[in-house]
Every structure is written in structure tokens, then in C-alpha cells.
């Protein structure tokens with residue numbers, strides 16, 4: 243009990259997403275199942291008193307292992323036919339973070355990002371340097387081809403057949419990037435986001451996902467946010483940090499999520515989606531894409547779905 247009377251007990255909370263885009267109907271059930279499984283995994287960690295950082299890492303690892311999603315195994319191929327993965331993890335208690343960019347031989351980039359956060363003096367490691375660090379820290383490296391699934395190889399071949407050999411490279415379109423936000427029993431927040439980026443992207447292209455404040459942000463003083471969608475637009479409004487600032491200014495998680503998507507739409511006409519947790523465990527979900535795959539835990543129950551744009555309150 244504090245001097246001012248009994249303080250409100252902290253109830254843990256967790257939300258995960260599996261991307262915001264035009265998710266084709268035949269993928270809806272797999273996306274929902276994958277998000278629910280990941281939410282269950284993260285929730286188990288929180289229920290037994292584990293930290294929010296452990297919970298979001300566990301949830302995102304599960305999503306990276308699920309070939310349904312554009313993260314870890316099952317990620318999209320770039321225009322050269324290779325997979326390049328990006329991930330970030332952030333601890334809202336001390337604003338510590340770790341991120342990796344463009345790794346090609348790591349099955350669970352979120353775990354490598356966590357090692358960067360806890361075991362290195364740096365915040366972000368990229369490409370071969372990140373892989374060398376992974377090896378030194380005991381993470382097994384796998385051939386890039388092991389991360390590629392048939393569905394993505396077929397899609398890549400079809401795209402290549404359609405393009406002029408030296409035609410302009412388009413930006414590629416976003417897909418089922420994954421993310422998780424969690425609040426633990428001690429009142430600490432964390433976030434993780436992981437992606438293969440956009441389909442048929444230029445080699446070396448980096449989106450919002452591994453950039454702090456863009457693809458993710460967590461601060462115990464306000465909330466935690468994971469973003470998904472068109473990275474080139476999301477980064478222009480530093481969307482995750484902007485949404486945390488709105489919560490710090492007094493908005494609820496849902497109000498801030500709606501305002502963040504409003505900002506994205508008005509300032510960039512970009513497409514995207516957000517999952518948001520306030521530091522009291524209030525939930526916010528918003529997107530301006532056709533769908534957003536997600537799951538969250540409410541009073542022990544896992545609730546998952548593929549939200550249609552019209553299901554969500556508009557800003």
C-alpha cells in the first residue's frame with residue numbers, strides 16, 4: 243500500500259500482430275491461428291511472472307518460425323532472390339534496445355536483436371557484422387535458402403517473369419511483418435518487431451521495422467507500439483515514437499493509435515497498422531489497410547482476428 247492508499251494492481255497484457263495489408267482470404271485463418279499461438283506463448287511468460295522483454299521475444303520467435311508470416315522462415319524474397327531480415331527489440335524500463343538489419347542466415351532475428359541489446363556495446367548491427375556477432379554468441383547460422391519457402395519462391399519467379407530485365411525497380415509492397423507489445427507484472431513494457439521487409443525490394447533496402455521510433459518504441463512512462471505497413475511512409479512520421487508521445491500527453495492507447503494512423507494518412511498517404519499498449523494495459527489497434535492480423539489477451543482469453551478496415555474506429 244502506498245501513502246495515498248492501495249495502489250491499483252498491475253495486470254499483464256500482450257498484443258501481437260501479423261501484418262497489415264490486403265491479406266488474401268485464403269491466408270486469414272493461418273494468420274489468425276499464428277497470431278493466437280504467438281499470443282499464447284507470450285502470455286505464458288507473463289503469467290508465470292516473466293518480463294515483458296522475455297514475453298515479446300517468445301511471441302515474435304513463434305511468429306518468425308511460422309512460415310505464414312514475412313519474418314524468419316517464410317519471409318519474402320528481394321529482387322535478387324535472397325532473403326534479408328530486420329528486427330528490433332526494446333525495453334521500456336530503461337529504453338535499451340537492440341536491432342539487426344539485413345541478416346541473411348539467422349532464423350530468429352529477434353533473438354539476435356536481443357543479444358545486441360544485452361551483450362554488445364551497440365544498438366544496431368547490420369549484415370555480415372551482425373552475423374559474425376551471432377556466431378560468436380553461439381547462434382547457429384543457416385543457409386539463406388533454408389529460410390525460403392515454396393510459396394515465396396513461386397511468387398518471386400512469377401514476378402521476375404513479368405518484369406523487364408532492366409526495368410525500373412518498384413519499392414515492393416509490404417506484407418505480413420510481425421510484432422508484439424507486452425506489459426509485465428512489474429509494470430514494465432517491451433516491444434519487438436521482425437520482418438523480411440517488402441516483396442521484391444532492392445537489395446540493401448531497409449524499412450521502418452528495425453528503426454527505433456519507427457517500427458517500434460517502448461517507454462514505461464507512456465506505452466509500447468509496434469508498426470507494420472509501408473516502411474518508407476511509416477518512418478517519415480516516426481510513427482511509433484509519435485504514438486508514445488501522444489499517450490504521454492494523455493491519450494488512451496486507442497486514441498493514440500487512431501491519431502497515429504491519421505497522421506500517417508494525412509502526411510504521407512502511406513498505408514499501415516499499429517498495435518499499442520498503454521502503460522496501464524489499455525489496448526489500441528488501428529490501420530488504414532484492408533486488413534490487420536492480430537491477437538491479444540483479455541482476462542486470460544486469447545482473442546484473435548483479421549480486422550477489416552471498417553471494423554476499426556476511424557481517427
Ligand code: ASP
Nearest residue numbers: 417419439449470471473
Ligand atoms: N514495414 C515493413 C517494411 O517496410 C513491411 C511490413 O510491415 O510488412 O519493411
